[in-house]
Amino acid sequence: MSITFVGLGLGPKKHITEAALDSIRRADVVFLDTYTGMLPKETVDFLRKISRRLVLADRYTLEEGAEALLRDAVEKEVVVAVQGDPFVATTHISLALEACKRGIACKTVNGISSYSAAASLSGLQAYKFGRAVTLPSEDSVESVRSVYENILENMSRGLHTLVFLDTKGNGLRIPVALSRLRELEGSLKKGVVSDDRLVVALARLGYEDCVVKAGRVVELLAWDFPDPPHMLIFPGKLHFLEREALVRLLGVPREYVEAYEPINYGVDRVRRYIDACEGALSRSRGSSREAKVTEVLRVAESYLEDSKFFLKSGDIFNSLSAISYCEGLLDALRMLGYVEFDWKK
Amino acid sequence: MSITFVGLGLGPKKHITEAALDSIRRADVVFLDTYTGMLPKETVDFLRKISRRLVLADRYTLEEGAEALLRDAVEKEVVVAVQGDPFVATTHISLALEACKRGIACKTVNGISSYSAAASLSGLQAYKFGRAVTLPSEDSVESVRSVYENILENMSRGLHTLVFLDTKGNGLRIPVALSRLRELEGSLKKGVVSDDRLVVALARLGYEDCVVKAGRVVELLAWDFPDPPHMLIFPGKLHFLEREALVRLLGVPREYVEAYEPINYGVDRVRRYIDACEGALSRSRGSSREAKVTEVLRVAESYLEDSKFFLKSGDIFNSLSAISYCEGLLDALRMLGYVEFDWKK
Structure with a gap:
């Protein structure tokens, strides 16, 4: 017969759609995902x-042990009911693929996903979110680092980052997630999760006791949130309507929002290179009368100007390329003894 | 009293949640957004x-003319009902901010957003979507270019791009959107919207006649889709489960999926620079016996190797910086007459 993957929305039953309820009522068996x-x-x-x-379906039932479920679906109408929207977790895609291979029809009934609801409730614009990421329950440095780097990359492009906190066990809590990230900040030192970083914390989306709280990392570490599910958003560049939303709808003090600056790792580095080349050029100018040397210095100067222009227009790629080339020209002159300077550290 | 922003989900009434229906039933006035x-x-x-x-609320009623709605909300329970999820469009955030300024309580009832439903129905992983973007109805080169560049940037990072097609008027259609993007391809020539590019097209999410069709641009241009709303997804790098989903769930011929390569603009450029420097270095080696020149060549060589190493480990930023510096060293030697080569074009 068929498997219908049904999204149950945010948790409380009032967020389940009529279409989802219909599918559940009609099904011969409902496998309720208790894993994702x-x-x-x-x-x-x-x-x-x-x-x-109704069958409570743990990871085994949905993955290695899915044979039983698939056998049911050959003759019966089966529903796999999932919190949020199906197919955000790969578990359900694997199951759909296996069903499809066996000629079992697959249908989907969408539900409200925290993926879109979190963006919407934060007052930040959905169009300005970069890649989302999950922080797993297991305390591994590698997973924390990849979350940190994902935030840094989005932030450097001016984009917000949605961080899902693992719901396994009792669910990962905001203060635990933040303290793990802050610990890594101690060694990476890029300023992404500094004490003053402005973060939006979301607990229990869709529940009566839902909390959406924005504030600095130090404040959120001490805040008393209701039980998970928890999520975090690290803002990128803020549009003035987003600033207003943080102040008026989420109660962030205006001075925090005004002082807020996303890290832009690429820009910061290119700026340092530009400064260094500017210093080296000013000490090199006029140090040789040889036409060839003057010509190399002239080219270096024009690449320095290009780099500044590209930086201003937001084209980091060309800006970096121009300034690194300029640095190479100057360094060759220095190594060959035509000019004398030290690179500014 | 209050304004409750209520999400109505994907369009047909069966996707409206019980929570949304409750708010609508209880409200004194429901402003139904017919604009976004x-x-x-x-x-x-x-x-x-x-x-x-029930009041049908056009753009004027929700924006410049919002005074009437806000006056109602001082004494009554007002609902602003919105397709999808509220606050994806800035129209509703502005309204919430204005209400908040006047001390009117604002609440939100989430609905299913096509932002998450499209990702879910495409079989592509939600975690691998970069920034989403909208192609407006108005035919402006600037807006098409910014969509194109957004896709290119996401694709270069291996990420998928969700493209909303404007719903104004009768709604923008997939073939119209694709032909506009392909026209720009003709002048930008970066291969993002080439005839063979694999794209996922989605029409009428949540409706009985919903179509999710993946195929090459030339095929989708000729495809007969049902009426809007329409959307597009440009895939980035494909995980093997995503390849399987495209083949088995969306019926894409396996050979298209196997042959699929996202554009990586940064990598492509750095690779060309590396090739050029490699050529220049091989022609320069041994052309001078001066120790200083040999030293500059040795440094250039080591930066070339660094650049290759960074490229391999996915660090485009450092790879570009190293190869541009290498280029500068070599070019200075050439300009000063120590070595002779032409840059490979």
Whole structure:
């Protein structure tokens, strides 16, 4: 027959759509995913009441042990019910692929995803979010580093980053996530998760006790949030409407928002290179009368100007290329003894 | 009293949540946004039936003319009902900010957004989407260029791009959007929207006649899609599960998916620079016995190797910096007459 992947939305049953309820009521068996989300008992009880047969499906049932589910789906109408929207987690895609291979029809009924709801509730614009990322429950330096780098990369492009906090076990909490990231900040020192960094913290989206709180890292570390699910957003460059939203809707003191500066790692580095080349050039000018040397200095000067121009127009790639080339020209002159300077550190 | 911003989901009424229906039933006045979305007549009729008073709200009512709505909200329970999820469009944030300034309470009831549903239905992983972008109805070269550049930037980082097609008027259609982008391709020539580019096209998400079709640009240009709303996804780097999903769930011929290569503009350029420096170095080696010159060549060589190493490890920024510096060293030697070569074009 078929498998219908049904999104249950944000958790409480009031966020389930009529289309989802219909599919659940009609299904012969409902496999309720207890692995990729955290559903409240009230929702589980409600789904049990309205479905013919409800199976709590853990990771094994949905992955290695999916044979039983797939066998059911050959003859019956099966629903796999999932918190949020299906197919954000790869678990469900693998299952759909396997079903498809066996000629079982697959359908999807969408649900509200925290992926879009978090952006919407933060007051930040959905169009300005870069790649999202998950911080896993397991405390591994590698996973924390990849989250840190993802934030840095988005931030350097002026984009916001949505960080899902793992819902496994009792769910990862905001202060734990922030302190892990801050610990890494201690060694990477790029300023991404400094004490003063402005962050939006979201707890229990869609629940009555939902909290959306924006503030500096030090404040959020000490804040008393309700239970998970928790999420974080690291803002990139702020549009004036986003600044207003943070101040008026989320209550961030205006001076924090005004003082807020995203890290731009690329720009910061190119600026340092430009400064260094400017210093080296000013000490080199006029130090040789040889026409060839003057010509190299003239070319270096024009690449320095190009680099500044590209930087101003936001084209970091060409700016970096021009200033590094300029640095090479100057350094060759220095090594060959035509000019004398030390690179500014 | 209050304004509640209510998300209506994907269009048909079956995607409206119980929480949204509750708010609409309880409200004294419901302002139904007809500006940022396209709601089917059936949904409008249904909402009119269940609400005490329904006002069709165009752009003017929600923006310059919002005074009337805000005055209502001082004494009444007002709902602003919006297709998808509220606050993806800035129109609603401005309204919320103005309400907040006047001390009117603002609440949000989330709905299913095509922002998350499109990712989910494409079989591509939500975590691998970069910044989303909208192609406006108005035919302006600047807006098409910014969409093109957004896709190029995401693609160069291996990320997918969701392109919303404007819903104003009768809504922008997939073939129109693609032909505009392809026209720009003709002048920019970066290969982003070449005839063979694999694209996922989505029409009427959430409706019975929903179409999710993946194929090459030439095929989609000729495809007969149902009416808007329409969307596009330009894939970045494909994970093997994503390849399988495109083949098995969306029916893309396996050979297209296997042959699929995202453009990586940064990598392509750095590779060309590396080739050019390699050529220049091989022609320069041994052309002078002066120790200083040999030393500059040795440094150039080591930066060339660094650049290759950084490129391999995915660090384009350092790779570009190293190869441009190397180029500068070699070019200074050439200009000073120590070595002779032409830059490979």
